[in-house]
Amino acid sequence: MKRNIPALLFVLAAAAPAAHAQKTDGDLNETQLHGRQVFAQSCGVCHLSPSLGSKTFGPPLNKASAAGNDEVMRAIIVNGTERMPAFKYYLKPAEIDAIISYVRSVPAQVVRAANEKGESR
Numbered sequence: 001m002k003r004n005i006p007a008l009l010f011v012l013a014a015a016a017p018a019a020h021a022q023k024t025d026g027d028l029n030e031t032q033l034h035g036r037q038v039f040a041q042s043c044g045v046c047h048l049s050p051s052l053g054s055k056t057f058g059p060p061l062n063k064a065s066a067a068g069n070d071e072v073m074r075a076i077i078v079n080g081t082e083r084m085p086a087f088k089y090y091l092k093p094a095e096i097d098a099i100i101s102y103v104r105s106v107p108a109q110v111v112r113a114a115n116e117k118g119e120s121r
């Protein structure tokens with residue numbers, strides 16, 4: 001599988017320019033890389049800034065999101081909220097798992113520091 005990673009990274013780079021502010025690839029495993037790709041495609045429109053410092057419709061997501069609880073995060077993704085669509089008909093359970101695994105790899109303090117610069121919604 002190792003030899004597929006450069007191809008995957010190429011796809012990620014092409015499909016997900018909005019992911020530039022996210023972690024470097026080095027320490028993500030394959031599941032997390034896949035999760036990042038699905039996240040950029042399905043969630044990025046609301047959860048990733050198109051440019052550094054610009055506001056997003058949804059909160060930035062990281063390790064601490066959904067109270068740090070994977071089951072709570074899964075429920076939010078599956079069922080949606082008042083302002084967020086449900087993804088149960090669009091994403092497979094394995095894709096949701098991969099997204100959660102990726103989001104849990106994003107350090108919380110980086111995002112908090114960005115928020116303290118005036119992010120509000």
Ligand code: HEC
Nearest residue numbers: 042043046057058065066067073076077081082083084087
């Ligand atoms: C249409 C915009 C939109 C899309 C698309 C979207 N979200 Fe959200 N999301 C939101 C908003 C807005 C909130 C804040 C909760 C609220 O106001 O209802 C939120 C909240 C969340 C939360 C809870 C954060 C917390 O700590 O309370 C998680 C987790 C989440 N979204 C994950 C995702 C994932 C994963 C996807 C893609 C599968 C996704 N969202 C797609 C708008 C969106």
